[in-house]
Amino acid sequence: MPITATATPRTSAPQTVILAAAADTGLILLFAAIGRDAHQRGDIITGVLSTAWPFLAGAAVSWLALRLWRGPLALWPAGVAVWIGTVALGMLLRAFTGQVVVLPFVIVALLAVGAFLLGWRLLALAVQRLRTRRRRA
Template structure:
């Protein structure tokens, strides 16, 4: 570590910037919105291949949106109050969203085929962890420029 007040230990143990200078609401809300947009995009892509209308979209969306909310609450309860963090927050939100979404689909009588579980797991990993990686790289570069 460089000892700078603007840095903290990152997901990999290396120095990384804190999210200082941003309003706390933005730091908490923006990642939740980004994750929700990612889930909506995932559902839109999937539903487009089936040619279903808005009811099909909402029917597919709600289990994952609900599980996403649970994932973010769980991350906060576990003390992971940095929603843009890849490691722990990103992993918790991703795993809970996939597992919880599949559980809610099952109990609500929706189909849960193995191929759907695999695609969901991979796509949401890329979406949830991908934007967090980009965020981390931008913040890291911004801190080095200072």
């Protein structure tokens, strides 16, 4: 099944969906861990989970609302949707639960989460294209 930047297939293989969801989850946790390390050093595991849960919830809602399992590797709409949904809903949940939401953090989150969630999809696209070229050669 080819991976393109804009087209999404009707369905994806279950292992592809699981790996894509795991990649998104792992990278959101990495984002939270990097932020915690830069600003607060205590409570490593619970602190990371405390920071990450609003973003993980935002990603989950994005996945479910937009049925991203149909084409989880595509940059559009899957990558962009999960990126924007993760940050927007994550910030709303942080605000509703009394966690800090300031403009510099929103900007850093947009950039970092975007780089992570779009970046791995770009790598997957590049690998798929390379494999396709090698098969044709």
